[in-house]
Amino acid sequence: MENALSELAHSLNTTTTTEGTFFEAILTESGTIEVICSNNTEFPIQVVMTEKQILAVTYLFKTSEIQLDKVAELNIALLELSPLVPLSSTGMQGDHYILFGAMAISTDIKEIVHELEVQAENTIDVLEAIESLLN
Amino acid sequence: MSILRNIFQAIKGGASQAGEAIVDSNLIRILEQDIRDDGNAINKAKQSLTNLKSTEINLKRKLESLSQDISDYEGKAVSLLESGNEALATETAERIAEIETDYNETKTEYDVLAKEVTDLNKLIKNRAKNLEKNKRELEKVKTVGELQKASASINNNLASTGSTANSVRDSLARVKEKQQKWKDRQKAGEWMEDESQSSDLDQKLADAGVSGSATSSASSVLERLRSKNTGS
Numbered sequence: 324m325e326n327a328l329s330e331l332a333h334s335l336n337t338t339t340t341t342e343g344t345f346f347e348a349i350l351t352e353s354g355t356i357e358v359i360c361s362n363n364t365e366f367p368i369q370v371v372m373t374e375k376q377i378l379a380v381t382y383l384f385k386t387s388e389i390q391l392d393k394v395a396e397l398n399i400a401l402l403e404l405s406p407l408v409p410l411s412s413t414g415m416q417g418d419h420y421i422l423f424g425a426m427a428i429s430t431d432i433k434e435i436v437h438e439l440e441v442q443a444e445n446t447i448d449v450l451e452a453i454e455s456l457l458n
Numbered sequence: 459m460s461i462l463r464n465i466f467q468a469i470k471g472g473a474s475q476a477g478e479a480i481v482d483s484n485l486i487r488i489l490e491q492d493i494r495d496d497g498n499a500i501n502k503a504k505q506s507l508t509n510l511k512s513t514e515i516n517l518k519r520k521l522e523s524l525s526q527d528i529s530d531y532e533g534k535a536v537s538l539l540e541s542g543n544e545a546l547a548t549e550t551a552e553r554i555a556e557i558e559t560d561y562n563e564t565k566t567e568y569d570v571l572a573k574e575v576t577d578l579n580k581l582i583k584n585r586a587k588n589l590e591k592n593k594r595e596l597e598k599v600k601t602v603g604e605l606q607k608a609s610a611s612i613n614n615n616l617a618s619t620g621s622t623a624n625s626v627r628d629s630l631a632r633v634k635e636k637q638q639k640w641k642d643r644q645k646a647g648e649w650m651e652d653e654s655q656s657s658d659l660d661q662k663l664a665d666a667g668v669s670g671s672a673t674s675s676a677s678s679v680l681e682r683l684r685s686k687n688t689g690s
Contacts, residue, residue: 353611365633371604384626
């Protein structure tokens with residue numbers, strides 16, 4: 324799996340999409356690939372792999388960053404928005420709200436970069452949509 | 459208990475921090491053992507199938523040849539009866555009965571074998587189904603582990619940059635500002651492009667000798683002065 328990760332990181336570092344997005348991918352100490360997309364350099368994407376899938380995870384914000392009385396409203400908003408967001412879904416991990424995309428392990432690099440590029444865009448879209456509920 | 463339910467209960471119990479073993483390790487061991495068992499059973503069944511295949515081919519060939527023999531001898535017996543050779547016809551009929559006995563025995567053997575093949579195929583299908591199901595279950599466990607890695611990585615980032623600089627609103631503002639700058643740069647680029655295109659046009663006009671008064675040179679000025687002089 325480590326080989327596959329470094330191979331993917333290398334491919335990402337040498338690929339530019341048709342829209343001109345390029346990537347900076349590094350292998351982290353935690354065993355993930357951290358990807359910074361040129362179209363959104365503020366929200367890095369963590370990429371991990373299992374035997375069957377590639378997961379791309381963007382950490383959006385912590386529970387503590389939501390206005391105290393708006394948590395339920397925000398949760399419903401994210402559940403409703405999730406199906407509308409192309410290729411990415413919203414979710415939660417611990418006290419972090421996340422945006423994530425899952426791909427089959429056999430996905431080729433062209434599709435992977437497209438997915439990451441779209442996820443980087445989606446991050447801005449989703450955050451803009453729910454910004455008023457944050458601290 | 460299903461893995462997903464196990465994970466949910468662990469999360470409900472507050473075990474969502476990275477590094478914590480969310481899923482009962484016994485459950486994982488059982489799953490892994492089941493996957494190994496299914497894999498072994500499938501391999502064994504496939505091996506048996508391969509072995510049975512050659513027996514099946516042999517039996518089938520034998521059945522075809524016996525049935526061919528029966529119809530041959532039947533044809534001969536009929537013509538012997540027609541020619542009145544009762545004794546030889548009876549002998550031939552006895553031979554047919556022998557072959558038929560052999561055929562029936564072989565056919566029974568073949569049917570048993572065919573059922574065995576069907577059963578083995580069914581077993582492989584069921585085991586494979588179970589194997590895939592267990593692999594998917596195990597995949598969920600692995601995903602929990604991988605997500606914990608992602609979480610650890612982001613927590614390292616937060617720790618190294620300091621949490622105040624990382625408020626989501628600030629990040630969003632910065633990324634929007636960058637987008638705006640990029641759009642501005644793109645506009646500036648388009649303007650430069652237009653400019654260079656119009657100067658291209660001037661150059662082309664000059665090259666074509668239709669530049670008008672836009673360009674002047676010492677020679678054209680002298681020319682003008684001379685013509686003024688001769689005109690007056």
